[in-house]
Amino acid sequence: MTIRAVLFDKDGTLLDFDATFGPAAHAVLDDLCTGDAATMADLAEIAGYDLATRRFSRDSIIFANATGDYAPFLAERLGIACDAALISRIDRLLEENSVRHAATLPGAEALLTDLAAANILTACITNDTESCARAQLATVGIDTHLKDVIGYDTGHGWKPDPGQINAFAQMNGLAPREIAFVGDSLHDMRAAKAAGVLAIGVTTGMHERAVLAEHADHVVEELGEVLGVVGVE
Ligand SMILES: [Mg+2]
The missing domain is CATH 3.40.50.1000 (HAD superfamily/HAD-like)
Known part of the structure; x- marks a missing residue:
């Protein structure tokens, strides 16, 4: 056939993936942590993301998953609810910060x-x-x-x-x-x-x-x- x-x-x-989303992931973590460095380091580790190089590990939970698949892990560390508002906030930040780097x-x-x-x-x-x-x-x-x-x-x-x-x-x-x-x-x-x-x-x-x-x-x-x-x- x-x-x-x-x-x-x-x-x-x-x-x-790294070129397109590397800078955007930094912006998302920065926003979610409101600048708290220790929390940001924890979230980066959970996400499989290197804050210094702005690159992802090959087994990053962000790499192949939908936002709703990995957001619960970030929300748990932040002590906040993983609701539709959080998912749309992450999606909006990713789009705003990734499109120009595609x-x-x-x-x-x-x-x-x-x-x-x-x-x-x-x-x-x-x-x-x-x-x-x-x-x-x-x-x-x-x-x-x-x-x-x-x-x-x-x-x-x-x-x-x-x-x-x-x-x-x-x-x-x-x-x-x-x-x-x-x-x-x-x-x-x-x-x-x-x-x-x-x-x-x-x-x-x-x-x-x-x-x-x-x-x-x-x-x-x-x-x-x-x-x-x-x-x-
Ligand atoms: Mg892929």
């Missing part, structure tokens, strides 16, 4: 261009908010290639559940076997497998080949290799 759509995770797959990973734009030339649909399936994702993708100029952007708050659930992929398939009249999903996290691979689509792991983000290989149908080291995997030469 021919692949007719290739779906992409955003952070660590299309976009450089940066693609090598080969992202070329791959989207080549897939479009081969009449293959592309879309972004992310655990970020839809509005933040759309703004970042517009900043780096690749939004125009994408048929859709589906975030954790779009209304189809979020990874590792397959709802976002299933929704894209349904909206575009595609069978799972006509779709490939490219991502850097195990959430991505689990969502792809649950949806029954081709799972392609890429080593530009969270995990090395050996970790992804246990869960993926294919593992690539760089985005350009995806063309060969989906049969575009």
Whole structure:
């Protein structure tokens, strides 16, 4: 069966996570702690974030999760309720402070261009908010290639559940076997497998080949290799 759509995770797959969110995470922690250095250090440790280098550890809880997945851990340390107001406050701060720093990973734009030339649909399936994702993708100029952007708050659930992929398939009249999903996290691979689509792991983000290989149908080291995997030469 021919692949007719290739779906992409955003952070660590299309976009450089550290470059895009490094400064924004600092702004979020600073805001949540109202400048208290000891609390900020604790939150940074919980988040898997280095305050000095403004980079994330590969196993950071922020890397592949939706805000609602990791906010409870920050709220617990702060002694505050993890409610909708806290989650929307974090999402707003992340968007305000990340969009201007958005940066693609090598080969992202070329791959989207080549897939479009081969009449293959592309879309972004992310655990970020839809509005933040759309703004970042517009900043780096690749939004125009994408048929859709589906975030954790779009209304189809979020990874590792397959709802976002299933929704894209349904909206575009595609069978799972006509779709490939490219991502850097195990959430991505689990969502792809649950949806029954081709799972392609890429080593530009969270995990090395050996970790992804246990869960993926294919593992690539760089985005350009995806063309060969989906049969575009
Ligand atoms: Mg990712």
